[in-house]
Each structure stands twice: as C-alpha cells, then as structure tokens.
Amino acid sequence: MIPNNSSEQREIEILKRKVERERKARQQAEDFLEKRSLELFEANNQLKQFNEKLEEEIRTRNTQLVESELRYRTLVETAQDIIFNISTDGYFEFVNQVAKELFGYDESEIIGQHFTEFIDPDHVERVLGFYIHFRDKNEQASYLEFPIITRQGEHRWIGQKVRRVEMGNRVYFSAYARDITQQIESEKALINVKEELRKSEMKYRSMIENMELGIMEVDNHGIILNAYDRFCEMSGYSRQELVGQNAEELLLVPEFKAVMDLQHQQRSKGIADTYEIKLKRKDGEEIWVLISGAPFYNESGEVAGTAGIHYDITERKNLERDLQEARLKAEKAQMAEHEFLANMSHEIRTPLNSIIGMTHILKESPLNDEQHDLVKIITHSSRLLHSLINDILDVSKLEAGSVIIRNEDFNLLEILENIQNTFSVKAREKNIEVSLDINGQLDELVNGDPLLINQILMNLVGNAEKFTDQGKICIETEILPSESDDQIQVRFAIHDSGIGISQEQLPHIFDKFHQAAMSSTKRHGGTGLGLTITQKLLQLLGSEVSVTSEEEKGSTFSFTISFGKTGKLIRTKEKTGNEWELHASVRSKRALVAEDNKLNQKYLDMLLAKVGINYDLAENGAEAIQMAAQNSYDIILMDIQMPGVDGFEATARIREITRYNDVPIIALSAMTMSSHISQLEEAGLDDLLPKPFTPRDLYTILNYYLGYGSVEPEPEFTESEFHFSKELDRQLLIDSYDNDIEYAADIFSTFLSNTPDELKRVQEFIKQNKTAEIRTIIHRIKPTFQMVGLPAISVMCSDAEKLADEKNEDFMLKVNEITDAFESTRSLIISELERMQNYIKQLA
C-alpha cells in the first residue's frame, strides 16, 4: 500500500523534521564536546609547562646555592690555612699571615731560613728524608704530618700539602698547611684510653680465669680468635690448637646445634644471654658448661664477635639428673599406688553392691529373729565397708590431683537447707536438733563448685552428728566483708555439743585413719578418713579448716570460702507469714494444667481453686494438645515427664498454633540440671517451676506471667489450730496446706496408698536390674515426700537420680536407702493422718 493519505503524509514529514532536528542536535553536542576536550588538552599542556618551569626554577636555585656555598667555604679555608713557598733546596721564599701567627716570627725572620730550622729536632731526619725523596723523584704533590717548634717553644703539629710549581724556568714548592695539634692530641688520648681498657680487660680476664671460668673469643664466623688458659684446661686443647678453628665444629656436641643457632641470632642483635650446652673435650669426654655469651665490638662500633665465659657444670648436671630420676621413680610408685587403690576399690565395690542389695531383699523375706539380727549385722558391716572404700577412693583421687574443680552458678542456700534437712531426719532418732543459722544476705546465686562444698559440709556435719549424742548441731554461716566487688566471702562454722577432742588429739585429727578416741571407730563407725578428705578438699579450694574443741562440751569446725558473685537473684520465696499475694487480674485468667501424677493433680487443684483460677486438666501430652487447640488459655502449666507425648513435644506442638505463640507455658519438672534447662528453652517453654514447689512458688510464677494490676493481699489466715508433728517439716506443711487440713489429709492418704505400691514395683525392678524404670518411679514419687513433710527423702531421690545419670553403681544403694527411709517414717505418716481425721471430725 502506498501512503497517499494526507495525514500519513504529514506524519512522515513530522518524523523527517524530528530526525533532522535530532541530527542537528547531535552535531551540536559533538562540537561542544570536541571544544571541551580541546580546552582540556590545552589546560593540561599549560599545566605541564608550568610544572616544568617550576622544576627548572628549583634546579637553578639549587645550583646557585651550591655555588655560593663553595665560594664561601673556599674563603674560610684560605683564611685558616698556612700558605708558604719554599725553594727546591728548602729555603722559605714566601709566608702568609696565618703562617706568621702560628710560628710566632716576623716575615723577615722566616724568609731565607731553611725549613728544618722550625721542625722538632726529633722529626727533622724523617721530614727531610721525605722531601728529598719528593724532590728527587719529581713528584707533583705530597702530604706529611710533623711537629714544629714555635718561637714560644711550643710544639704544634701541622699537616702539610706540598705541590711542585713550575713557572717558566723556575721551580719551587708551594705548601698549604693546617694546625692539627688538637687532632693529634685527641688521638693520643684515645690510644691511652684504649691501653687502659686493655689493661683492665686483662685484669678482669685473669680474675675470671681464677674463678674457674674459661674464656674464649670467636669472630662473627665462629672462628676462635683467642682462648685463655682456663678454657684450654677445660677443653683439653692448647691455645694453638684452638685459635683459627671453627669453635662449633671442634667443640660442640651436635645435639646442641639448635641451641647455638638461637644464640647466634641473639648475639647478632647484640643481645647477651646465658645458656647451657655440652662440649666435647679433646679426649672425647663430654662436659656440661654454662656459657654467658656477650658480643664485643670493634673500634667502629660494629659487632666483631662473641666472648664466651664458660663454667663447668658437669657435676651439678649429673646430680640434677640423679635427682630427677629418683623423683620420677617415686612419682611412678605413687601413681601405681593410686591406680591400684582405684582399681581395687572398684573391684571391691561391685560385689559389695550386690551383697548390700541382696541383703536388702533378704531382709524383706520371712525370717526368724536370729536370722533377722544376722542380716542386720551384714547390712551394717557391708555399709561400713562401702563408705570406707568410697573414702579411700576419694583420698587417692585427691592425692593423685585428679579432682577437677568446677565453676558454676549455684544456690548455696539450697545446699545448706538440704543438708539441714538430711541430717534432721537422722538426728531426730537421737533427739538432736540440727539448726541452720544464716547471718547476712544469701539471696543471689554464687559461683563455685557446688559438689565440693556439699561434700565438705556433708563430711563435717556428718562428723558432728557421729560424735554427738545429745544437744544440738548448728550450721552457721556468716557473710564476711569482702575485699573485692565480685567476690563474696562466706565463713562456715559447724558447732556440736558432742564428746569433743582432747588437746593431745587435736593436732592429729586430720591424719589419715586417725579417729580421735582411738577406740571410737568401733563406737562411732566410719573410716577415719572423713576429716582428711575434708581438709584436702578445702586446700583445693584455697581454704583451711580450723577446729576448737573442749572435751565433753563439743567442737567447732570452721572455714572460709570465697565465691564469685553472680548478681542473679534467687527467686524469692521468703516466708512472710501465710498471706498470699496474687494480682487481682490473675484470677480472671484461664489455665491449662497438664499433669499425670494424681497427687500433683490434687495439689495443683487445691492451690488453683484457692485463688479462684479456672483451669482444665489434661492427663497427658496428647490430651493437652487437643484441649489447647479447642479452647483458649492464658497460661499452660506443663509437666515434662508424661507417658506418651511428653511435655517437650506437647509444648512444641501447641506453639505451632498461632494464638499460642505468646502464651506463657511453664514447665513443671523435677529436673533442674542446667542441660535440662537449655532443653526447656529450645522446646519453647518460658520458665521452669521446679518440683516440689510451695504455693508461694506457684503464685510467684502466676503473678509474674499473668499479673499486671495492683497487688491485692489476701486476707491473713490465722495459724492452723492443728499442729503437725515436730518430726515432719512443719513450716513446709503450713506453707503447703495453709490451714486446709481436709486437703492435707487427702494428700496424706493418697500418699499412703500410692507410695508403697510404687516402692514395691521398685523392688521388682531391682531384682531385674532395670535401672531406667526405677529411675522413672523415683522421679515420679520425689515430690510427694515433700508434700507430706519429708523433704529429706525428696533430696535422697534427687541424689539417686543423679547417681543413675552418672551410671554410678551406688544408685541401687540410694534406692534402698529411700525405701528404708520411707518404711521408717510410714507409721509416723499414718498416725499423722489419723490425727488429722480426728481433728476434722471434731470441727464438724
């Protein structure tokens, strides 16, 4: 199609014009740019020229400077120099002003005189000879130094340049001379000083030589420059044999090459040093020498070589070696002893554990009285044997230095309370009170080794308990003023009202196998190693135990330990009476409780009902997930160890539901190891409420996570009129039940119906050696002891768990101890329950 349409035609024209304009514009732009680059080129050129001009200017100025300086210098020089002319046969023909001044004669007194007249007579012959030679050989120029004598009789040295001058037929000598007296004198002085130096050096050398020190000097290439008598004696070579030899090749025992190389490096940097090497004597014998090497310098201050002072230490070395060998032998023997002990203890422990275990089972079977007594003796003896072996193992570990000190943050207060609880149970049988007295604030975690502290306290309190038959034991701590801000100093003192220690015995109580009254081992049991171990442990921690004692009155063991401060507060559970403070806003919240343990369910029910919190109960993890999905909760309390889906998994699954992203989920668990805690965080749990917990613990957590409003104290409860038995932990029970005796009775009866079954199952598992299953049960029943006022047994459960985790053979023993402890307190719990039921009936 041909574009004949007029609008199309117009479009083409518009385009054509547009293209034409573009072309023109481009042309303009190119012109502009070309102009610009030309300008640039020009500017560059000018710059370059300007630069060159500048350089040129600098150059000329420099030459001018040099020239003027030269001119100046010549002027000065001519003014200072002596200038004179002498005929070929030695008579003065011309002298300048400077010459006259120096000689001290007038011009007339000099001109026409022979030059030798003015020279120091001692030098005339030499000077004359020199110049006759100069003249006869027709040499052009010469230089010579000699002294002249002035009119005043002074000696002045001059250095003189003489030039032969030929003027037409006439020949004469033109001399320029300069007074060099000062130079000559200072040179002489230098020579004197050098001589002095050499003399004193000699003196020192001979002194050193007399001190049985051999001196040898080598140059920078190790070639011997000089060797003094004592060194020759030492090496067995004569001086002649040594000088010129390479010192290392001749003398060094090859294995010390590396030591020498290092020394060379040091010496080249001008560093002096002392070192020990072996040298080979001419007769082939090897000797040890102590060498003190120092660089020495030549006149121009460069290192010219090394002077080495050698001292024969062969004898000392031999002694050292013998000593070392002896020590090694002794150490080996000691190590072997430790190893033997460790092995033996282990070997003995394994069968012993089965003896103890089997005895225990035997005890449960039907026995007649005599058999029962026999079994009791076996139990007692094997227990004693067992603790003896443990102690021996501890001592040997300590002596072998294989105890590692840990540094971790821990709750010192808790350790103290646990120890108090543990010994309270034991001591109660003897009617002894164990009290804990804390002076000062122990409200933060401290950093140190909780295991060692625990062991030390256990030993000392155990010791006190062993030797005390009446009265009381007091564990006292005191926070001392500390020198540094990041340390806390704690003084511990364990007082007892026991049999005491006599003055003669006192110094020996820390000796191995020593027990104060020699016969007391029989009376009091134990190995006699406890105090030794305690002392050694304290030494490890940089502390020491001190003892004061009075016979028949009691003893006090005390020590001070400093811990690191952590600034981490222990979550408060101060006992401020019985009022509970729960934020008002908390009560309107809804909670989900996932817990499989019936007793715990009841406990939680009581606590939550008390403060009016609505909650739903999930019996296991799967149920918890389902309920969380169906309802909406403000907080979830999650038991960790549940059958099937455990607390970790349940939490992770609940977190997947979007509306639970920020809802607090609190773990309820008896596991409080730090590894577990990090596992909690990973699983998405916000916090841990360690079991067993008091109501206050729970409310603190609830307030923290749910409460925003003001604090509204609950009305104060009057103290329960029901008094729990002294043999139980009363304060704990009051805290837990808070006057709700009906509820307490409920818990006590559940405890009595559950625990024996659980322990029976434990016994079955012991027979089948099923550790894992036993551990699970122990873990489950651990909190229940606390709830009936027996925290000491809870502590034993924790210990047992720890042993199981460490695969320690003592686990089974601990489990048996728990069973025993339960059995011995069972009747107490039963009577307590009866009393409670009576009390309730009375009220009704």
Add this chain to the structure above:
Amino acid sequence: MKGIVFTEFLSMIENQYGDGVVDTIINQSELPSGGAYTSVGTYDISELHQLIKTLCRETSCDSKNLLNDFGHHLFGTFLNLYPEFFNRCKHPFDFLESIENHIHREVLKLYPDAELPSFQTNRTNDFKLEMKYTSARHLAELARGLIEASLEHYKKSGTVNSISDPNHDSTIFVIELNR
C-alpha cells in the same frame, strides 16, 4: 539557558500532546536554533518563552500551569540523573536549602555558562520555610513546581504560597508543612 531545560520541556510536551504538537510549535515559533536542542548546549531563554507562548495559544492552556507542570517534570528528571543530591538530605527543607549552596554550585562547576537563580532561605522551624527566588528569567512558577515536587518526594504535605515583586525580579515562597 542550558539545553536540558529545552530537551526536557519538549519531551514533556511530546508525552502530553504527541510529537505532532511538538512539530507544530517548533514550526510556528521563530527559533534561532531551529528547535534542535542538546542537553549540553546553551540556548537563549527567549526560545523557551516563545515555545511556551505558542503552545498556550495552540492548546489554549495557561502558561503558569504549564511552567508549574514543567517544574514537577523536571524534578523527576533531576531525581533520576542525580540521586545523590536527594539522598544526602532527610528533610525537604534541608534539600531546598542545599540548592543555593550546593546543588546549583555543582551545576556551575560543570557548566560555567549556566544561568541560575538565587535562593535566599529562612527557616522558622521544621514546618515553615521562606524561600526568596531571584532571577532575571522570571520562572517563579517553574520554581513552585520544583518546590512542590520536593515536598512530595520527601512525603510531606503542605502549602506553598507566594508573593512576587516583579520590580526586583523576585518572588518569596512561604512553604508550610502540615503537622
């Protein structure tokens, strides 16, 4: 007047009205350059006034509005070409203050023959700025467009009022930002 003003002006017209109108107004104006502009070149300011006059006659638009639109357009061009000038500032007043002392100074280094206006500024606070434009080329409406576009660029809204003083070739802009 630098060529970029012309090339950008024509490109705005072409976008708005098509290249037919561009062709027409070039033909109908008397332009020494013949309407062939390059951004690096320099042309007489009267050519711009002529183009504006012809265009307003052809399309019966208002020359003030046209210059204002051109200001907005030119701002976009500068933003594209020299983003660093804009990124240096966080507040539109900082930017506007920097025209006199920084941006136009840089322009002069590049094009010594550029004919630039002068701006005197007086900031009362971060919400009020007075800006006195002085230029023999009387392109206050262009300046207004540029100022408005600046505010938009920094995501600020407000009013730009002005008082002109033709005897002294100057216009005072009073820029007030909404709080």
